[in-house]
Amino acid sequence: MALRTEELMLNMGPQHPSTHGVLRLVVTLDGENIIEVQPDIGYLHSSVEKMMEHRTYFQNVSLTDRGMDYLIALQNEEVYCLAVERLAGIEVPERARYIRVVMNELQRIASHLVWLGTWGIDLGATTVFLWCFREREMIMDLFEQVTGGRLHHAYYRIGGVYADLPEGWAEQCQRFVDYFLPRVDEYDALLTANPIFLARTRGVGVISRRDAIAMGASGPVARASGIALDVRKEEPYEVYDRMQFDVPVQSEGDCFARYRVRLEEMRQSARIIRQALRGLPPGEIRTRVPMTMKAPRGEVYVRTESARGDLGIFLVSDGGETPYRVKIRAPSFSNLYALTEMMKGWKVADVIAILGSIDIVLSDVDR
Amino acid sequence: MSPERIAQFLERFPRVRDLAAEQRAEQAREDEEWAAKQREWQEAVERAKAEGKPAPRPLKREESRVYHYHGPTFGVEREELLDVCRWLRDNPEFDMSYLSFVSAIDWRDRFEVVYHLRSPARRHSVVLKVPVPRDDPRVPSVTGLWRGAEWHEREAYDLLGIVFEGHPDLRRILMSADWKGHPLRKDYVYEDPQWLVEVASQRQREIAATGEDWEGRGSRS
Amino acid sequence: MDRRVSIAARVARGLEALAIGLGLTWRAMLRPKVTVQYPVEKKNVSHRFHGLLGLPIDPETGKDRCIICFQCERVCPSRCIHIEATGKGKERVLTRFDIEMDKCQYCGFCVEVCPTEAIVFAPHYEASTYNRANLLYTLDDLHKLAPKEPIATGIVRTNGRKHR
Known part of the structure; x- marks a missing residue:
């Protein structure tokens, strides 16, 4: 006898410990099976695009820290400064570009560590959370010595960076990298062979290569589906064209593949930091740019590879002291849209594993 | 390109x-x-x-x-937009399989809808700009060509009021469903939403009844 | 998971994973602890730390170094600095220098633009209070907050000059 079933609507969030922010998921269930997932976003909408229209180019640097993705503040500053520099034709000194690369990669490691730790907690692995935050704390200390901030730095400036590296910092950073690489192997040992972890991630939440491209996924989510794309290789900015690194790609497209990609990315970031520190040239760190600068009329779209994917800024200037229109192309926004496809057909218990695996930050989704 | x-x-x-x-x-x-x-x-x-x-x-x-x-930036008429997009996507020479974003600029006298297309395989990108009049901001939706356009178009509709014809589910995405106006338009004037006015006046009535300080409990020390 | 793997093999794999995990745990127990018992112990902050703001008193003159140029007020992205002054020329005196710390985003732009290094970051970070009114820092508060020992000002100077 066939059992008569009914569809059930389940609300997850907006205040839910596993949504990593204020995200509401409207899950349509048939028994335990997910039929459809509709993310409902906008709870953290800070209208940073509108605010940027009312502040000068110089002031906007501090807004990008908190208005966009707060876990990768330096990479947000990077994309904004790059956009203004390209629009106004400002040259950045060599030393500043190297410093930016070091800081970007440290930020990427810090962001991936938060992701790995919180995702581990979602899947029931508490140790990995504590270990990740232990290493992240060291990165925060490194940041604090250079920028003065731990999360919100306001360190990059249009035309360079605010202050030079303190004495002995490069060696300290080098020591951290040496310390950090064996730690990645530890995470690997802790999780990769763990049967519980494997059962919850391998083959779960698959998105095909075709869907990933069509839905606009980027970054580790796309690379886990076999799309070998990295803006750092494709359109190198700063000095990434001089760095030797590999772009990790997996073809399975499941949660486990996304985990493998990010783990390998941390190793590659450490590799880039080493090279950049070795190549760090002496000299100026900042071009003189008037504080009340005006950008010439025009528009520019700049893409960078942030920890979450393809982070872009579309900047329109009408020749005034403030931007005329800023459009932030947030990687989490498109990746979260791809979630609707990933979730179909899985069990309700997989929701958290899949949601955690795409690594969204809600202030990036809502801006 | x-x-x-x-x-x-x-x-x-x-x-x-x-x-x-x-x-x-x-x-x-x-x-x-x-x-x-x-x-x-x-x-x-x-x-x-x-x-x-x-x-x-x-x-x-x-x-x-x-x-x-x-x-490379091209101005496209909205009547032609879908043909241009389909051709750019399907022609193997161009292979624009990736849509970075859809957005719009408010130029006070007109809107410009902006499409940023990219080809991951050929490593080139192109910007399409579609001028639309301010009193009739309609463009055909490209969700049939790139699924990822769905949310981007909803965002452009929400913040700038561009109507994408043929969109499967065109409603507000970032602002609440009862929001009035489109915040990123240059002539937008902020108005407190009705629920906020009600909450604030309720709070004011409470303060009047108890004689409590606006700043809450505790004193400056 | 593969159904053909026998139960014994699965148990063996589970035990192996458990052994690896526990081995790591045991080794980790021998390492030095990294936790800081926060309210009791406090971490030292670096000399560039973006803490609360202060107006240091110059020991030579007994006054702060502010020359009332309004640059910090103008550059502040959250518009939280309010300055008023009376008098003209050399007799100009500050009558009001308020910082709304609840609006401040600790970006450091005011410290960067100040031509006389009159406004600096203090290494304090515990600013939470029960009353929002306490977060309006007046001139006296800012004088008190300023670090006692001379502040490292080399941070804004690179290659011997201050960037503007």
């Missing part, structure tokens, strides 16, 4: 405007005008020298009015 590809694209769609080329032409015209002015000034200086008069003031170049595009 290589010049040959751009030529091929323009040949297929003669009505498409190559904005980057127009910008280069405009820049050249401005440079020429400036050069002519400088020549004139040089002559005036020499004439003044010969006549023993004080030299005329040096010239100052006006701020350029040219609008700069960085990278």
